[in-house]
Amino acid sequence: MSAIFEVRNLKRSFGGLAVTNDISLAMAPGDRVALIGPNGAGKTTFVNLVTGNLAPDSGDVLIGGDSVTRIDAIGRVRRGLVRSFQVTRLFQEMTPAEHVALAVLQRDGRSGRLFGHFLAMPEVMAEVAELLGKLGLRELMHRRVSEIAYGQQRLLEIAVALALKPKVLLLDEPAAGVPQSDTGRIEQALADLPADLAVLMIEHDMDLVFRFARRVIVLAAGTIIFDGSPSEVTKNPRVREAYLGSYANAGHAA
Amino acid sequence: MTMAAMNDAMTSAPGKGRKLGRDLAGLAAILALAVLGYFLFPNNLALLTRITAIALLVLSLDLVTGYCGVATLGHAALFGSGAYAAGIAAVHFGITDPLLMLACGILGGSLAGLVCGVVILRAHGLPQLVLSIALIHLFHEFANKASSWTGGSDGLAGIAPDPLLGHFEFDLWGRTAYVFGIVLLAVVFTILRLIVRSPFGMLCRGIKEDPIRIRAMGASPKLALMKMYVISGAVAGTGGALNAISTQVVGLDSLSFTLSAESLVMLVLGGTGSLFGALTGTIVFMFFEDLVSAANPFHWLTMVGALLIAVVLFAPKGLYGTVAGLVSRWWGTFR
Ligand SMILES: Nc1ncnc2c1ncn2[C@@H]1O[C@H](COP(=O)(O)OP(=O)(O)O)[C@@H](O)[C@H]1O
Ligand SMILES: [Mg+2]
Numbered sequence: 001m002s003a004i005f006e007v008r009n010l011k012r013s014f015g016g017l018a019v020t021n022d023i024s025l026a027m028a029p030g031d032r033v034a035l036i037g038p039n040g041a042g043k044t045t046f047v048n049l050v051t052g053n054l055a056p057d058s059g060d061v062l063i064g065g066d067s068v069t070r071i072d073a074i075g076r077v078r079r080g081l082v083r084s085f086q087v088t089r090l091f092q093e094m095t096p097a098e099h100v101a102l103a104v105l106q107r108d109g110r111s112g113r114l115f116g117h118f119l120a121m122p123e124v125m126a127e128v129a130e131l132l133g134k135l136g137l138r139e140l141m142h143r144r145v146s147e148i149a150y151g152q153q154r155l156l157e158i159a160v161a162l163a164l165k166p167k168v169l170l171l172d173e174p175a176a177g178v179p180q181s182d183t184g185r186i187e188q189a190l191a192d193l194p195a196d197l198a199v200l201m202i203e204h205d206m207d208l209v210f211r212f213a214r215r216v217i218v219l220a221a222g223t224i225i226f227d228g229s230p231s232e233v234t235k236n237p238r239v240r241e242a243y244l245g246s247y248a249n250a251g252h253a254a
Numbered sequence: 255m256t257m258a259a260m261n262d263a264m265t266s267a268p269g270k271g272r273k274l275g276r277d278l279a280g281l282a283a284i285l286a287l288a289v290l291g292y293f294l295f296p297n298n299l300a301l302l303t304r305i306t307a308i309a310l311l312v313l314s315l316d317l318v319t320g321y322c323g324v325a326t327l328g329h330a331a332l333f334g335s336g337a338y339a340a341g342i343a344a345v346h347f348g349i350t351d352p353l354l355m356l357a358c359g360i361l362g363g364s365l366a367g368l369v370c371g372v373v374i375l376r377a378h379g380l381p382q383l384v385l386s387i388a389l390i391h392l393f394h395e396f397a398n399k400a401s402s403w404t405g406g407s408d409g410l411a412g413i414a415p416d417p418l419l420g421h422f423e424f425d426l427w428g429r430t431a432y433v434f435g436i437v438l439l440a441v442v443f444t445i446l447r448l449i450v451r452s453p454f455g456m457l458c459r460g461i462k463e464d465p466i467r468i469r470a471m472g473a474s475p476k477l478a479l480m481k482m483y484v485i486s487g488a489v490a491g492t493g494g495a496l497n498a499i500s501t502q503v504v505g506l507d508s509l510s511f512t513l514s515a516e517s518l519v520m521l522v523l524g525g526t527g528s529l530f531g532a533l534t535g536t537i538v539f540m541f542f543e544d545l546v547s548a549a550n551p552f553h554w555l556t557m558v559g560a561l562l563i564a565v566v567l568f569a570p571k572g573l574y575g576t577v578a579g580l581v582s583r584w585w586g587t588f589r
Contacts, residue, residue: 077472
């Protein structure tokens, strides 16, 4: 199957430190990839580079076979490359309903409309209620974000990304800060995603990683040291050495 | 999505009816104040009309500053451009129908909004503020130099608008101008209430808080802000045209840094990010100015300064924002 998303020889350094050191990878529609690696490995930087939030020193990013290296962050979103943020970026004074409605309206090219209110747009509200319901935020949909718990804000962050109906979805530690009792909601939302969507998830919770991913990429010091199946990853000596040893030894992954 | 879930989502939404109620209440308040003003100050309708025109300028400023977070001390450029456009149309092109003059003012204001937007939106924060100051001085100087068109420092005189709708003369007492102004304000206010609540208004609130988030949603903050600047220009241009039509002169002061700064003071006084706040600030400031400058022309700026410091320190949401907050809390506890 041809790649929906591809990165070729991506490089970026900060003051002599190669934070992204020649990364290449490709994803096909329907892929479920987990990107793991120790803190500071360069995972978030990788997301920033491919989404256009940060300029690479060299390398190429392709969406659906077309190079988007010279296209800005907005253009990449419009081509279906959507991310969530590791540190929640939400509008404190707005409600979850407003967040999702804004994303839906933007996706449909209606965010510039000068009249009407989303509460009075049944098709928008249907989507808002369904998505927020799935993530357990229905009861809170008209509260201000500043009034809801951080774990719920994390879930809203994901809802906003999903509302944009991406082709490629990059989730930067979606479960970080979400109480254990609520991670099931994230998993369910991920399980309900369209089958042809390509998802790359950065995650530290290995249980979540092993349940979600059919492919695991391990990043250490800016380079990919492993790219393969979840069952292989724990056996790989380089991975053990760099990062995963404790998990493998604990027999966590089985 | 079931129908029941839909209904549930709609009914738990915070009062749509209440919002409509507030719209009507706002409109009623404007009209009631207008009638009150008419009977309280029958000999000072010119001042009331001037307040109405300035209110349009402050509303316009609120759109970019209060709703979008743009820092500007040059917003009179939009107002003055509207005033000169209407005045020049009348004096040099014989377009003396007040509605056509208004259209010219709106066009002039929108164009100025476009120009200012292009320049000011290139920067953020303090550099943005500095750019806006540079712009208003450029506009002012340009109008000063182009004296064959603008009358320079003497002002553009000889504006003689036709009767409004062919019937209502612009009389010596300024009754027609006053009613014209109030109608314009009511119409603009209603349109702006719709806009700030529309998807576009929501987008702008998002941009004010976190433009990077908005970009990650695929929307262009720059484009949206440009659009808001043009809308803002149309509103300020309406005020400028009203001023040109009602006073029948346009002076360089309509394109000044002083007016820009004063309009920002009025907005902060009333409360940014609220249309009611913009109106409150204008009315309080203008009356205060009129009263105090008559009583004590030397110290009136000192008094205004003291009032402003008091508001910023003790009522940071502005007069309207603070009172509205108190009332809603009071309402909450006693219900
Ligand atoms: N803007 C920046 N300037 C300088 N160094 C940075 C910048 N962004 C990230 N880094 C550095 O790059 C490295 C990787 O960071 P990051 O991508 O956030 O790692 P991860 O997400 O894998 O924990 C860290 O050492 C970090 O300090
Ligand atoms: Mg990170």
